[in-house]
Amino acid sequence: MIGPLFGVLFDGFAYGMLLFLLSVGLSVTLGMMNFVNLAHCSFAMLGGYVTVTLMNRLGWPFLATLPAAFVAAAAVSVVLERLLYRRLYRASDLDQCLLTIGIVFVSIAVAAYIFGTVQQPMQLPAYLQGSIVVMGVNFAVYRLFLVGTALAITVILVAALEYTRFGAQVRAAVDNQRMARGLGINVEGAFAVTFALGSGLAGLGGALAIPMVGLDPSFAFAYLIYVLIVVSVGGLASIGGSFAAAALLGISDMAGKYYVPQLGAFLIYLVMVGLLMWRPAGLFGKR
Amino acid sequence: MTTGSNALAEPHLYLRAQARWHGIEIAFWIATLLPFLLFKPYLLLASQLAITALFALSLDLILGYAGIVSLGHAAFFGVGAYAAGIVTKYGWGEPLSGLLIASVAAALVGYAASFIVARFRHLALIMITLGMGLLLFEAANSASWLTGGADGLQGIKIWPLFGAFKFDLYGVTAYGYSLAVLFLLFLVARRLIHSPFGLSLRGIRENPLRMPAVGASSQAHIRKIYTIAAAIAGVAGALLAQTTSTVSLEVLGFQRSADVLVILILGGAGRLYGGILGAIIYMVARDQFSGLNPQYWYFWIGLLLIAVVMFLPNGILGGLAKLTASWRHRAS
Numbered sequence: 301m302i303g304p305l306f307g308v309l310f311d312g313f314a315y316g317m318l319l320f321l322l323s324v325g326l327s328v329t330l331g332m333m334n335f336v337n338l339a340h341c342s343f344a345m346l347g348g349y350v351t352v353t354l355m356n357r358l359g360w361p362f363l364a365t366l367p368a369a370f371v372a373a374a375a376v377s378v379v380l381e382r383l384l385y386r387r388l389y390r391a392s393d394l395d396q397c398l399l400t401i402g403i404v405f406v407s408i409a410v411a412a413y414i415f416g417t418v419q420q421p422m423q424l425p426a427y428l429q430g431s432i433v434v435m436g437v438n439f440a441v442y443r444l445f446l447v448g449t450a451l452a453i454t455v456i457l458v459a460a461l462e463y464t465r466f467g468a469q470v471r472a473a474v475d476n477q478r479m480a481r482g483l484g485i486n487v488e489g490a491f492a493v494t495f496a497l498g499s500g501l502a503g504l505g506g507a508l509a510i511p512m513v514g515l516d517p518s519f520a521f522a523y524l525i526y527v528l529i530v531v532s533v534g535g536l537a538s539i540g541g542s543f544a545a546a547a548l549l550g551i552s553d554m555a556g557k558y559y560v561p562q563l564g565a566f567l568i569y570l571v572m573v574g575l576l577m578w579r580p581a582g583l584f585g586k587r
Numbered sequence: 588m589t590t591g592s593n594a595l596a597e598p599h600l601y602l603r604a605q606a607r608w609h610g611i612e613i614a615f616w617i618a619t620l621l622p623f624l625l626f627k628p629y630l631l632l633a634s635q636l637a638i639t640a641l642f643a644l645s646l647d648l649i650l651g652y653a654g655i656v657s658l659g660h661a662a663f664f665g666v667g668a669y670a671a672g673i674v675t676k677y678g679w680g681e682p683l684s685g686l687l688i689a690s691v692a693a694a695l696v697g698y699a700a701s702f703i704v705a706r707f708r709h710l711a712l713i714m715i716t717l718g719m720g721l722l723l724f725e726a727a728n729s730a731s732w733l734t735g736g737a738d739g740l741q742g743i744k745i746w747p748l749f750g751a752f753k754f755d756l757y758g759v760t761a762y763g764y765s766l767a768v769l770f771l772l773f774l775v776a777r778r779l780i781h782s783p784f785g786l787s788l789r790g791i792r793e794n795p796l797r798m799p800a801v802g803a804s805s806q807a808h809i810r811k812i813y814t815i816a817a818a819i820a821g822v823a824g825a826l827l828a829q830t831t832s833t834v835s836l837e838v839l840g841f842q843r844s845a846d847v848l849v850i851l852i853l854g855g856a857g858r859l860y861g862g863i864l865g866a867i868i869y870m871v872a873r874d875q876f877s878g879l880n881p882q883y884w885y886f887w888i889g890l891l892l893i894a895v896v897m898f899l900p901n902g903i904l905g906g907l908a909k910l911t912a913s914w915r916h917r918a919s
Contacts, residue, residue, distance in 0.1 A: 330710070336710060384893065384897070387897065393709055393710065393713065395896050397658075398852055398892055398896050399892070399893055399896040401845060401849075401892060404889070405885040405886065405888050405889025405892065406885075406886055406890055406893070407889075408885060408889075409883045409884075409885050409886030409889065410886065412883070413883060521841075528714060532710060532714045565725050566725035566729060569718050569721045570722060572718045573703075573715055573718040573719060573722060576711055576714055576715050576718065577703060577706075
């Protein structure tokens with residue numbers, strides 16, 4: 301009894317860490333500029349396709365493709381930010397929503413055009429396959445790798461946000477954008493960098509997601525909903541909040557699928573709507 | 588804008604001036620009869636178009652006029668469609684009373700949801716409407732004893748309209764029926780918008796905090812219009828169920844919520860004809876393009892959406908209004 305329970309907890313936590321990687325960038329950028337970027341998961345999808353292409357066509361090793369996925373997603377996001385997003389910083393939520401939904405539609409069609417609508421095949425290197433058994437509980441090696449990566453990134457992010465000059469500027473811009481501007485902080489510049497980093501993390505998340513959830517053009521929408529749940533439940537610009545919300549969501553989703561499969565995703569949406577009604581600014585949100 | 592200063596000073600004169608029927612409007616509604624004569628093979632498409640236009644109109648009431656962004660409006664469309672379909676399964680196939688039952692069902696759901704919706708704005712509102720839509724989708728998916736689940740609702744039997752007009756394969760009855768319902772509900776919406784209630788809705792859209800300060804409770808108004816919009820969306824869903832004799836899970840899907848938003852924004856939100864114009868362009872374009880390559884339809888929709896947001900913030904009708912205004916300005 302305990303074995304399967306721990307197994308579900310671990311798998312759910314690993315899944316939650318994946319959701320954390322996918323959503324942490326959106327949480328910070330949304331908190332800074334209040335820009336509703338529904339195209340966030342398109343960047344994740346891009347990272348996934350970069351990894352698949354580099355591995356299958358050019359024969360790169362899996363680990364080497366991960367930085368490439370990060371860089372590619374970050375680079376594309378900077379171009380889009382300069383071309384489109386920046387013109388809508390002061391526009392309404394609705395306009396921002398629509399623009400980014402448009403980008404999602406385009407990205408899905410482009411992915412379908414280039415790669416087709418089938419799931420992308422991917423062969424993990426041998427050292428990430430298989431599983432180890434500790435006290436009767438099965439730990440898949442890849443999930444351990446995922447959890448380790450996510451934890452390392454969390455530590456780096458928290459440290460960067462709390463202890464660097466740039467992190468302080470970002471926090472100031474999140475707390476009070478006008479005041480930060482008044483103090484001479486280049487909010488646009490800081491935002492552009494944060495946006496690129498956040499999208500890069502999404503790209504990395506997309507690449508790491510393939511062995512767990514697969515990759516096809518519907519990724520950009522399917523995971524958008526999970527990402528939005530993490531962000532809105534965790535609260536804006538709160539790394540700890542995103543982390544907790546992602547872990548909670550991952551575990552409850554996995555447990556729901558395992559113990560009450562007939563309910564499907566119903567439970568998740570119910571929890572989300574309930575939490576938002578109770579605390580509209582999220583569990584850990586300040587505003 | 589063209590009303591004189593004394594008309595602006597007298598609110599009821601202003602409203603009456605706004606509500607006056609324009610020649611173009613009358614011409615447009617007469618033109619909606621053309622498919623019966625000219626485009627007979629496209630009558631089924633025309634009936635789908637009228638239904639979509641009605642759905643977009645219902646979204647316009649809450650989004651365009653009251654400023655409530657909703658990413659889950661298909662919920663009410665779906666409730667209406669399922670209500671109309673399920674009634675026929677239990678042996679009552681009369682279409683008009685079916686519409687009524689569907690609109691009541693959707694209005695009840697909408698009324699319940701309005702208490703939640705009225706309390707939130709911005710991102711939380713978007714997320715909550717999205718969440719409620721998804722919740723209903725999953726509920727319909729799970730409750731397969733009632734809805735047929737992923738297979739869709741089976742065995743819908745609609746009696747002939749007024750006992751005389753059968754819903755046939757060519758869509759003559761379907762289009763006439765959908766068009767008549769669209770026109771009637773359009774009149775209702777038009778009356779609503781040009782009433783003091785409609786004016787206060789626009790006030791809420793512009794500043795939801797100031798309206799209670801001048802004595803109009805934002806939340807009560809939002810609850811009312813949300814319920815009305817839900818009822819109209821339910822009628823649109825019921826029309827689809829009755830004219831096509833099928834209800835699938837897709838009526839509740841996120842795609843439908845997103846589509847209707849695109850349609851409304853394309854035509855111009857906050858304008859009575861925005862949803863209708865958007866529906867015409869969207870449905871006709873989809874019909875034409877889907878023959879070529881259905882997979883890439885959303886590429887063009889996405890591109891269009893980006894272009895509209897960047898260059899035509901008030902949709903096609905907003906752009907046209909701007910053009911005619913500048914043209915008039917130059918002429919005078």
